[in-house]
Structure formats: structure tokens, C-alpha cells
Amino acid sequence: MSQQFSIETQDLGRVYKIREGKKKSVKTLVALHDVNLQVPRGELFGLLGPNGAGKTTLIKILTTLLAPSSGWARVSGYDVVREAAQVRPRINMVSGGESSGYGLLTVRENLWMFAQFYGIPSAEANRRIRELLQVVGLADRLNTKSSDLSTGLRQKMNIVRGFLTDPQVLFLDEPTLGLDVGASRDVRAFIRRWIEQERARTVLLTTHYMIEADELCDRVAIINQGRVLACDSPANLKRRLQREAIFQIETSSPNGLSARDFEALPGVRQVAHHPGDGKATFEFILDAEEVVGAIINTMTTKGVRLLNLSKREPTLEDVFVDLVGRSMEEIESADKEMA
């Protein structure tokens, strides 16, 4: 079947009903709200958002694991609800940060078994397994029981499981979560290489690492509270902020000074506050460079000493702060406190 888009959604919504305790009333949680996406074939598409933004829910719907509450979605031209059996042979999925797999089986047996489910002949499966394990640096663990692998190595085994079936559309849900810096870099490089080898391949990757989205994705959708707030290439998203001035100011102990003290100042669009050990970092998105004078004034009147001031190019983090009003870190720590 020829189709322009590997992934297409229209007004896709998902509502969870949560019962709080046995006798309490049922609460509804909107995980996705009218999501409209079109991902062409050959694209490496990123979903960027904090934990709980709806990224995993969207992947679950697209991989036929979860039914949407409203709207529709197609993968490789097939409806994920009505034509799930046509979608499944064409996709694969890897979720990061979990240690799934049959611990009693060796790495090779785990991977071979999944290849069988996809109808890959044994000889071909074994060839691909050896090749992919070499790529992720697991070749020497071919016959190790997966229960004997560390979490990071298990994660690598799962990444191989995703690529093993050579899917038309690959869903990677936080694939580098739980991996060390070097392994994450290797995995990112491999994902990029894999998609460039064959233009019919498509990857949808969710992440809350800005650098991952920036470095890897052709286009990024920024998602928060189930809504897609912006969708464009990383360069275009950052270009939105190039008219504004972005400053990073490192201070001594802020003496009770918080982001709120600056929000009322004229010309201040967004402020993010990152407390540190005995010092703090503030990031400002300003309408114009001149506004920084008023900020410094506010700091000095509060007795806060400036340690460093720098103007920098906008990042996806700035785009996120501009769109949402808070940094991803702030949202996640606020959610943790509420929980």
C-alpha cells in the first residue's frame, strides 16, 4: 500500500478513568487532547515533553496497545483500531528504562524468539542478531542469560529487539533512559544511521532529553498535558526565539529570590530558576537586551551577587519554556511533589 504518511492522527484523544480508593468517585484524566500529527515516510520524528505529557500514551495507541477515546490514527496507512492486524507486522517498539525479557533465556534466545513471532527464518534471524549485537557492543554476551545482564545491557538487548525485525515504523519510547552517556551517544548514532540506510523507514522517538531531540530528529513536536504545542524542525522552533534575547545569570545564594520576582518586570517573557549548592542559575527570555539592566538592579537591591552573565543562542529548552511557561525540570519536580 502506498501512502504519503507513515503516521497520521486526527483529533486523537485519550481519557483515563481513575478510581481513587474503593469507595471514592471516578476521576478522569485527559492524557491526550485532539492530537493532529502527520509524519511522512523516512522521517525521524521526535515527541518532546516532560514525564506525564502524553508521549507514552500516544505511542501505546499507535502500536495498537491502547484504544483511543476519540479521533483516529493510522500507521503505514492502516487504522490502528480496526486494522491492528495489518499494523503489527509493520512496526516495532522499544521502551526505555525497563528490564523486560525472559531472564531464563540467553540474549540470543530472547531475540531469536521475537524474530520467530515476526516470521523471520532462523538463519536470517541469527545473522541479524549477531550483526546488531556487534553494533551495540553486546556481541560477547550472545549466550549470557539475560537475567545476568545489567539494566543498561538489558536495555541494549531490547534496542536490538526493536531493530531486529526491520520495521517500517519504529517506535522508541525514551530509548536511552537508563543508559550511560557513552551508550546513549552510540544508540543515537545508530538510530540516525539506521534511518539513513533506507528512506522507507520511519522512527517516532519520545524523549525528555532536549539534546536528544535536537541532535537526532528531523522534526519535533513539543507536547505538554496531552496537547501538541508546536511541531517543526528543531532549527525552525529555535528560530521563533531568535528575536528575543536569552540570558543566563549565575548568582550567589539567591536570598529568597525566585523566578516570581522577575516575572512582573516589563520585557521579561519567561524565567526559569535552577537552584544549586550555595548558588543559583536563572535563565531569562527577554523582549530586548536592555531589560537585563532591570534584572541586575533587582538582584543587587536584594543583596544577591552576580557570578556570571552570558547571552546565548536559543535551545529547545528555551522553546519549551516559552511555550509552557516553565522548564521541564520544574514541571517534573512539581508533579513529584504533588504525587
Place this chain on the structure above:
Amino acid sequence: MNSKSAISNLNSSVWRSFRTAAWLGWQIESNWTDPFLFAVYSIIKPLASAMILVVMYGVITHGDFASPLFPYIYLGNAFYIYVGAVMTGISWAVVDDREHYKTLKYIYTAPTHFPTYLCGRGVARFLTGTFSVVITIVCGILFLHVPIDFAAMDVPLFVVALLIGVLMLAMMGLLLAGVTLLTVHHYGAVGEAVAGALYLFSGAIFPLDVLPAFLRPLGFLMPITYWLELLRRTLVGSVAQAFPTLAGLSNAQLFAILLGLTALFTALAAIVFRWCELRARERGLLDRVSNY
């Protein structure tokens, strides 16, 4: 895609799912310990449970092992091993994959035929169950003089009835697997509870006449009742017919009832499983881990 190639794809997916799941089930079932311990466990477990029953029987009947009730109980108990093994084996695969190995979502989203996959996972339990049944019956013949008349044994009927019964148990297991998809707990007790309850209502260890009249219809509705009766009759002939409950029915009638109820349970299992699967997908339960 034309209908011929769609059917061929489905067939190959069904066979692939079954074969691979059976292989996986056997790896899990046989590799949890070393082969010696596995063999010891497989022999001792069924014998120990049979011996408990024999001792209880001996105490209650003051050692009347010549009564037709003894082979009735002994064989009923031996074949009942299949009920727990096959039925619970299939439904437990849901809990095992979702909670323990966290692989259910990858298997569900792969091009597997999901009900067939679950049935395949039950094959290993069927094989270990068969081993237990054989050990129990052989020990019964050798040491307890269970009166099996090999010359009078109806082997073809025994084999066919056994296989239909296993199919029926697999369908009941699938039905329970569907229910298990909707219970988001580390809760394997669904299968065990049902197997335990059926132990009382299927004539496994006592004839249905012993039950209060209002509970008997439950036993008559269960295909396991007719299956066990048929297996007993093919092995011990007339002794099994010494109890009035099903004595009025011929082997052919019992077989027809078993076949009919198996067909009914197959249809019921297909409908209930599909409904539960859709509900679990709607409610987001297919990959929800309770961590209990």
C-alpha cells in the same frame, strides 16, 4: 490483500505463535532449576498429593481398597491434574508475561495470534501434567492395585476422549486468561480458584450424588464431569459404572455430551476472550504492572 492470502497469513501466524509459545513455555517450565531437581519435583509432587488422598480414603473407609469407590477417586484425582495444569497454565501466562517478564506488550503488538500464543504457553504444563498423570497411575497400579484391565481397555476412545478433554480445558484456560487480562493484579489465583471449585463439582473425587441436590446441576453443566467419567470407563470398565449419577448414559452418549459441551465452551471462550481483550485495550490494562 485477497482473501486467500489473508487466510494463508493467518494460518502461518497461528502456527508460528503456537510453536514459538510452546518452545518458550517449555524453556520457562524446565529451566527454573537443574534437571535432577526438576525430575524429582515432577515425580514427588503428584505422588505426594495422591498419597494424601489415599491415606484419607484409607482412614475414612477403614482400608476398603477393594471398593469401586477407590479406583473412582484415584483415577479422578490423577486425571484432574490436567485441569490445574492446562487451565491454569494458559491463564497464568498472562500474569507471568505482564508482571514478571514485562513482555506482554511486545508480544501483543507483534504479529502473533494472541489466543494461540497463550494456548501454546500451556503446552509445557500439559507435558509436565502428562508426566504426573502417568506416574500417579503407574504407582496406583503397582502399589495400590488400581484395577486397570489392559485387555478390556478401549484405547481409541481413551485417546480421543483425552485429547478432546485437553482441548476443552485449553478453552476454559483461555476464558480465564481473558478474565485475567482485566484483573490488574499479580493474581494467579483466578485459575487456581476455578480449578479448586471444579474439583468439588465435577465428580473428580466423589460422585455428584453426594452433593446437595441444588448443587448437582453445576456438575452436570461442566464438561469435566463427562470427561472424567469417560476416561474412568475406558480404563476400568464396569467398576466406574457402579455409581448411579451417570450410569444411565452409554459411552457414546457421554462422548456426544463431552463433544457438545466442548464446542459450547470453545465458542464461549472465543467470545469472552475477545470481549475481555478489547476491554483491556480500551482500559489500558494490557501492559499495566501492579508491582505487587
